[in-house]
Amino acid sequence: MKIHEYQGKELFRQYGIPTPPGEAVKTAADAVRAAKSMGLPVVLKAQVHVGGRGKAGGVKVVTKEADVEATAKKILDLVIKDLPVRRLLVTPAANITKEVYLSILIDRGARKAVFIGCSEGGVEIEVTAKESPEKILRLEVPATKLGNGTAADYKDFASKLFSDADQASQAAVIMAKMAKLFVEKDCALVEINPLIVDDKGKVVALDAKVLLDDNALFRHEDLVSMRDMDSEDADELSAKEKGLSFIRLEGSIGCMVNGAGLAMATMDTIKHFGGEPANFLDVGGSSNPKKVVEAFKLILKDPEVKVILINIFGGITRCDDIARGILQSLEEFDVKVPIVVRLIGTNEKEGRALLEGTKLTPATTLEEGATTAAKLGGKA
Amino acid sequence: MSILIDKDTKVIVQGITGRDGSFHTQQMIDYGTKIVGGVTPGKGGQTACGVPVFNSVQEAVKATGATASVMYVPAAFAKGAMLDAANSDIKLLIAITEGIPTLDVLEAYEALTAKGVRLIGPNCPGLITPGACKIGIMPGQIHKPGRIGLISRSGTLTYEIVKELTDCGLGESTCIGIGGDPIIGSKFVDLLPLFEADPDTDAVVLVGEIGGQDEVIAAEYFKTKMKKPVVGFMAGLTAPPGRRMGHAGAIVGGEDDTAAAKIEKLEAAGIPVARIISDVVKLVQKKLN
Numbered sequence: 150m151k152i153h154e155y156q157g158k159e160l161f162r163q164y165g166i167p168t169p170p171g172e173a174v175k176t177a178a179d180a181v182r183a184a185k186s187m188g189l190p191v192v193l194k195a196q197v198h199v200g201g202r203g204k205a206g207g208v209k210v211v212t213k214e215a216d217v218e219a220t221a222k223k224i225l226d227l228v229i230k231d232l233p234v235r236r237l238l239v240t241p242a243a244n245i246t247k248e249v250y251l252s253i254l255i256d257r258g259a260r261k262a263v264f265i266g267c268s269e270g271g272v273e274i275e276v277t278a279k280e281s282p283e284k285i286l287r288l289e290v291p292a293t294k295l296g297n298g299t300a301a302d303y304k305d306f307a308s309k310l311f312s313d314a315d316q317a318s319q320a321a322v323i324m325a326k327m328a329k330l331f332v333e334k335d336c337a338l339v340e341i342n343p344l345i346v347d348d349k350g351k352v353v354a355l356d357a358k359v360l361l362d363d364n365a366l367f368r369h370e371d372l373v374s375m376r377d378m379d380s381e382d383a384d385e386l387s388a389k390e391k392g393l394s395f396i397r398l399e400g401s402i403g404c405m406v407n408g409a410g411l412a413m414a415t416m417d418t419i420k421h422f423g424g425e426p427a428n429f430l431d432v433g434g435s436s437n438p439k440k441v442v443e444a445f446k447l448i449l450k451d452p453e454v455k456v457i458l459i460n461i462f463g464g465i466t467r468c469d470d471i472a473r474g475i476l477q478s479l480e481e482f483d484v485k486v487p488i489v490v491r492l493i494g495t496n497e498k499e500g501r502a503l504l505e506g507t508k509l510t511p512a513t514t515l516e517e518g519a520t521t522a523a524k525l526g527g528k529a
Numbered sequence: 530m531s532i533l534i535d536k537d538t539k540v541i542v543q544g545i546t547g548r549d550g551s552f553h554t555q556q557m558i559d560y561g562t563k564i565v566g567g568v569t570p571g572k573g574g575q576t577a578c579g580v581p582v583f584n585s586v587q588e589a590v591k592a593t594g595a596t597a598s599v600m601y602v603p604a605a606f607a608k609g610a611m612l613d614a615a616n617s618d619i620k621l622l623i624a625i626t627e628g629i630p631t632l633d634v635l636e637a638y639e640a641l642t643a644k645g646v647r648l649i650g651p652n653c654p655g656l657i658t659p660g661a662c663k664i665g666i667m668p669g670q671i672h673k674p675g676r677i678g679l680i681s682r683s684g685t686l687t688y689e690i691v692k693e694l695t696d697c698g699l700g701e702s703t704c705i706g707i708g709g710d711p712i713i714g715s716k717f718v719d720l721l722p723l724f725e726a727d728p729d730t731d732a733v734v735l736v737g738e739i740g741g742q743d744e745v746i747a748a749e750y751f752k753t754k755m756k757k758p759v760v761g762f763m764a765g766l767t768a769p770p771g772r773r774m775g776h777a778g779a780i781v782g783g784e785d786d787t788a789a790a791k792i793e794k795l796e797a798a799g800i801p802v803a804r805i806i807s808d809v810v811k812l813v814q815k816k817l818n
């Protein structure tokens with residue numbers, strides 16, 4: 150789960166990581182009020198769940214009070230990479246004397262929690278990593294050490310980022326706190342870019358990017374409430390609540406599949422045979438017919454869907470339960486588009502018997518199903 | 530022969546008294562797997578599915594001589610169960626559980642590795658040596674003893690490919706679902722050497738998907754270290770970037786972890802990659818002839 154910069158900074162404050170004051174606002178008028186109370190100059194920062202805000206004009210320094218309203222309006226009118234800007238963070242402008250990059254994340258390749266640092270901050274770290282990988286510093290931290298490390302554990306690493314001894318020791322303290330935040334809140338990423346030194350020699354987190362582990366949200370109610378409903382697809386969220394994994398796409402073939410890998414392969418096969426998938430939908434490994442009904446509901450909501458392809462390989466999932474779900478859905482909804490069904494695996498005979506006499510188009514293999522679906526009006 | 534498990538492998542089930550655990554224990558017993566016991570803390574002394582239940586993995590190992598454990602414990606309790614396995618003399622742990630917090634897996638993985646316990650999964654269907662031993666949740670009937678090894682990050686997609694291998698008469702030596710999470714105990718590159726060394730495996734099918742670099746690392750390993758042919762399949766060619774496609778590990782982060790980029794690197798290393806499922810068998814047959 151993504152949270153905004155202003156929420157990430159709230160977590161930083163909870164953990165004692167120095168970060169400038171700030172206020173998140175939704176209107177230009179509130180931006181003016183916040184700016185006045187902080188004193189100019191301020192920075193207005195768009196709060197959207199995408200990178201590259203600065204380049205898109207979503208981050209502006211305002212020096213005159215009279216300009217705050219117009220600038221705030223301009224940013225609030227922006228749509229950055231398809232996401233409308235609904236919130237601004239108003240924060241005092243900092244006097245930067247040095248900026249570095251610092252993050253902690255899980256390196257899946259190394260199977261380790263790892264700090265990444267670079268003494269050239271504020272830029273895109275991916276670019277630096279590619280062009281001059283020698284500038285990227287790494288420090289692996291054992292999982293059991295994340296929550297109880299101290300500044301001393303991070304001193305060497307921090308010294309490589311900051312030549313000044315005092316700044317390095319401030320950074321080491323910040324790293325210990327970052328690691329604690331990372332493990333206690335089950336983060337997937339805590340990134341500070343840039344971590345700066347201000348004109349008073351203080352090391353401060355000027356930005357905050359925090360990603361949370363979806364698998365761990367069940368034990369963090371406080372974090373779940375940080376979810377920005379405005380920037381999430383309502384259907385995708387409600388699908389998640391019902392145990393389905395759903396992502397809307399652009400095409401015309403609605404898909405219902407059990408298993409994420411097979412759902413992806415089904416989309417790929419559709420495309421291979423000239424069709425365009427309208428969605429990714431994994432009904433999961435359970436046999437509950439209700440899930441099938443929910444899946445139908447989601448697919449049918451999309452007016453672009455011209456045909457539905459159901460591809461089930463029964464393992465834990467039983468084909469007869471899926472068939473029951475299909476029958477229930479046909480009763481509940483007025484389905485006007487053709488449905489291609491391919492059921493195989495556990496209880497496939499029972500499943501097919503249940504669907505006999507319906508207007509569904511059966512398919513024996515995924516490839517046959519995908520070809521048929523593409524023919525039945527699903528062509529791109 | 531086969532890799533990791535055979536007809537003599539003694540297996541215990543962590544979470545044997547749970548709904549999923551008891552159901553799949555019975556399925557494994559019916560398949561012929563030597564299930565010798567189960568573990569549910571607090572329920573030691575009871576019997577489940579006809580085998581004794583113990584309070585800890587170590588108790589179960591001592592009493593039964595089991596070398597493998599399969600875990601069906603719910604995600605919230607999975608870390609405890611995995612650490613329990615790490616504190617025992619078990620050799621192989623198969624974690625079926627889906628949705629375990631990543632940092633829990635990381636901590637358990639570190640503990641298991643320190644003890645030399647091999648972890649398969651989590652969030653995986655398990656592994657099977659057809660006709661000899663099934664540990665996990667895959668439908669046994671689609672498998673057939675044969676000489677093709679299979680390693681996959683997916684569950685049902687694996688079944689599709691297994692069925693093709695079975696239907697064409699090739700059959701499988703051992704099939705391993707390594708799981709769809711960002712942190713998994715055994716990756717392609719950890720298992721390929723076992724197939725390379727297995728006298729009863731002639732070729733390996735590698736089923737990958739978007740996210741991470743494991744397929745690319747496997748391709749490098751293949752190029753420098755393997756003589757047996759490997760054939761690939763990569764799910765997620767149509768996956769949009771930045772979106773998690775069901776599996777926690779299946780997300781396109783950069784330009785080099787897309788399906789297209791992986792296919793390119795696998796093929797450059799000499800691993801042909803099927804674009805549709807039915808082509809997997811054709812590519813395997815071509816390599817064998």
